[in-house]
Amino acid sequence: MDEIVVGIDVGTTKVCTLVGRVENSKTMRILGVGIEPSDGIRKGIIVDLPAASQAIKRSVEKAEHTSGMEITTALVSLAGAHVSSVNSRGAAGIPGGVIDAIDVARALEQAQAVAIPHDREIIHVIQRGISVDGQEGVRTPVGMHGFKLEVETHIITAATATVDNLRQCVSAAGVNIQQFVLNPLASAEVVLTEQERQMGVAVCDIGGGTTDLAIYVNGDVWHTMVLAVGGNHVTQDVAHGLRLPVSQAEDVKKQQGHAIRSDIGSEEFFTIRPFGEDKDVRINKQDLAHIIEARIEETFGLILQEIKRSGYDGLLPAGMVLTGGTSALPGIARIASEVLGMPVRTAQPENLSGLIDKLNSPAYSTSVGLLRWALTMHEHEVAITGGGKNRRRSKGEGMNFDSIKNWMKRLLP
Numbered sequence: 345m346d347e348i349v350v351g352i353d354v355g356t357t358k359v360c361t362l363v364g365r366v367e368n369s370k371t372m373r374i375l376g377v378g379i380e381p382s383d384g385i386r387k388g389i390i391v392d393l394p395a396a397s398q399a400i401k402r403s404v405e406k407a408e409h410t411s412g413m414e415i416t417t418a419l420v421s422l423a424g425a426h427v428s429s430v431n432s433r434g435a436a437g438i439p440g441g442v443i444d445a446i447d448v449a450r451a452l453e454q455a456q457a458v459a460i461p462h463d464r465e466i467i468h469v470i471q472r473g474i475s476v477d478g479q480e481g482v483r484t485p486v487g488m489h490g491f492k493l494e495v496e497t498h499i500i501t502a503a504t505a506t507v508d509n510l511r512q513c514v515s516a517a518g519v520n521i522q523q524f525v526l527n528p529l530a531s532a533e534v535v536l537t538e539q540e541r542q543m544g545v546a547v548c549d550i551g552g553g554t555t556d557l558a559i560y561v562n563g564d565v566w567h568t569m570v571l572a573v574g575g576n577h578v579t580q581d582v583a584h585g586l587r588l589p590v591s592q593a594e595d596v597k598k599q600q601g602h603a604i605r606s607d608i609g610s611e612e613f614f615t616i617r618p619f620g621e622d623k624d625v626r627i628n629k630q631d632l633a634h635i636i637e638a639r640i641e642e643t644f645g646l647i648l649q650e651i652k653r654s655g656y657d658g659l660l661p662a663g664m665v666l667t668g669g670t671s672a673l674p675g676i677a678r679i680a681s682e683v684l685g686m687p688v689r690t691a692q693p694e695n696l697s698g699l700i701d702k703l704n705s706p707a708y709s710t711s712v713g714l715l716r717w718a719l720t721m722h723e724h725e726v727a728i729t730g731g732g733k734n735r736r737r738s739k740g741e742g743m744n745f746d747s748i749k750n751w752m753k754r755l756l757p
Contacts, residue, residue, distance in 0.1 A: 348375070348406075350418035351530075351714025352519065352562050354402065354510065356385050356553025358578065358670060360708060361407035363415065364715040367697065372715055373571070376411025377682065378403040387423035387553040387572045388527075390509040391666035394552035401517040409701060413729055417520045419714045422467060423527040423554045425572040426503035431472065432458045435494045443476065443485045451495040460501055467507070467524050468500040472564045481562075498565050500526055524528030526568060527551070528558035530713030533720070535667045535691035536560065545662035547681075548647060549710060550670035552576045556645060559656050566656040571646055580637045585635040586627060587618040598633065603640045605633040633675075640676060644683035651684070663687030669707035 349593025353360040358521050365375030380403040384392030402417045408415050436447050456469055474482040478489040485493060507524065514521055531549040534539075551554040553574045561566040576596075582601075583593035589718040614631040651657045663686035666677055681688040692705055693712035703712060 347719065348413070349715045349718035350415050350519075351711060352397075352404065352418045352514065353421040353422070353527075353530075353708075353711040353714060354382070354385065354400060354507060354514075354712070355421070355423070355551050356382055356388055356550065356574065358382055358707075359713040361403045361409040361415070361418070362406050362703075362711050363413060363713075366719060370695045372696055372712070374378065374696055374700055376407040376409075376415075377699045377703070378406030378408075378410065380406065382552075383554070387574075388422075388551075388570065389426065389506055390513060393509060393513060397513040397516040400513050400641065402518060404517045405597065414733075415519055417522045417527050418514070419523050419530075419718050420512070420514055420521050421527050421530055421710050421714060422502060422507070423551070423556055423570050424504050424506060425554070425570055426500070427467070427500065427526060427568070427570045428464075428477050428502075429498060429500045429568045430458060431496065431498055432456070433494060433496050433603075435492060438490050438493060440451065441489055441491065441723065443488050443490060445486055447493055447700075448485060451493050452497065455495055458499065459588065463504055464501045465504045466499060467502050468498070468526060468529070469567050470498045470500070471671070472496040472498050472566060473562070475552055475727050498568070498591050500568055505704040505739050511564040523716055525717050526556070526558070527554070527570070527710050528556040528568060529565065530717050531556070531667050531709040532558055532560065533713040533716035534693045534709050535665050535713075540662040542660040543662040544656075545663045546651060546660055548666050549668040550574055550643070551668045551710075552670075555647065556668075557647060557650060558567065559651070559654060559660070561656060561659050566659075567656055567677060569650055569654075571643075573643055573646065573666075577637055577641040577643075578670065578673075579685055581635050582632065586616065587620070588616060589619070592616065592654070597636065597673075600632055601636050601673055601677050602633045605637050607675055608633045615747055625733065630667055632660070636673065640673070640679050641683060644680050651701065660686060663689075666690045667692065667706040667709040669705075671706045725729075 349364050351362050359380045361378040365373045367373050371462045380399050383399045384395030390396045425635050432455045434451045436451040458570045472487050473496040475494045528547050528549050532547045541563045546559045551574050555571040557569050579594045582597050583590045609630045615624040617624050677688045677690050
């Protein structure tokens with residue numbers, strides 16, 4: 345039977361539940377879609393439990409209705425400025441002189457023995473690199489001869505209370521969480537090419553409330569972060585500058601907006617009715633573009649600071665791939681390229697079939713990426729934590745047998 349996978353993208357602007365089936369290694373058939381406006385979520389964080397629970401429940405019910413299937417488990421997206429990451433190394437001696445999956449598991453277990461504060465939990469442990477007896481760049485160590493195995497990992501953590509709130513909201517919709525997946529890692533599944541990952545690339549997912557960044561070098565994740573700025577800030581600037589209700593400002597941004605003022609002719613106008621006016625007013629599109637351009641430049645200035653702080657700014661010859669709803673703004677890739685000083689392209693989900701009317705947009709990269717992540721989970725994850733009851737492991741706990749089996753799946757042909 346073909347594998348059925350479910351992803352719930354809980355965003356600041358929308359909740360999107362997708363049910364998908366793999367047709368072949370490239371094509372995903374979308375069987376069910378449930379898109380609902382978000383409620384009770386701000387900057388990726390739940391601020392109203394009942395409202396957020398209802399939005400998630402409505403999204404799940406729509407996806408169940410369109411797919412004709414009952415949804416009991418799903419992968420769930422995670423974002424918010426509470427997410428942070430650290431790189432860590434672990435080593436293991438090889439008593440038999442030939443590496444097996446248990447040796448790899450021991451090295452990974454040691455890499456996870458970093459001091460994580462009590463109010464945080466591990467979401468991902470992702471392998472960054474493996475070396476055997478000092479020889480780096482090893483991809484599949486099982487079966488190799490050696491005396492010392494070293495594994496470098498990227499550990500992503502999140503605030504436990506914030507994750508528990510999201511867990512509670514999804515559980516209220518009758519769904520068990522198979523795993524949490526950080527937004528930019530999910531998006532990367534559908535927007536990055538293998539060549540870009542190998543060369544060195546940043547994926548930047550600009551949503552309504554957050555901007556999520558992941559840096560890939562030599563095919564692996566080297567750095568992740570979440571900024572609490574997004575498209576809603578642009579909308580608020582437009583609302584303030586043109587004296588409009590936020591909902592109307594959002595429509596104006598989407599229909600008339602452009603990120604580069606100089607690309608707009610001085611004679612281009614549109615009409616709106618601002619607060620306090622009893623008739624329509626003509627607005628110069630250049631004035632709107634001026635408001636948007638200032639905020640977009642500021643956002644990419646913050647992204648540039650973060651890339652430089654990571655120390656990997658010189659390792660990104662493939663530049664940046666933009667995705668997320670805000671990346672659909674005309675001109676945004678050019679501004680990004682100018683501010684960052686690197687090539688930039690915008691990307692959206694491809695190779696989809698089925699119920700895809702709305703999904704061919706950068707706004708749904710994380711949603712579709714969750715389905716892709718479910719398929720390649722064993723390739724990414726070395727110890728799956730963060731979903732359901734499988735919470736943080738204490739330092740003394742051993743790596744469970746399932747994790748070792750997952751490693752065997754990944755490392756053996």
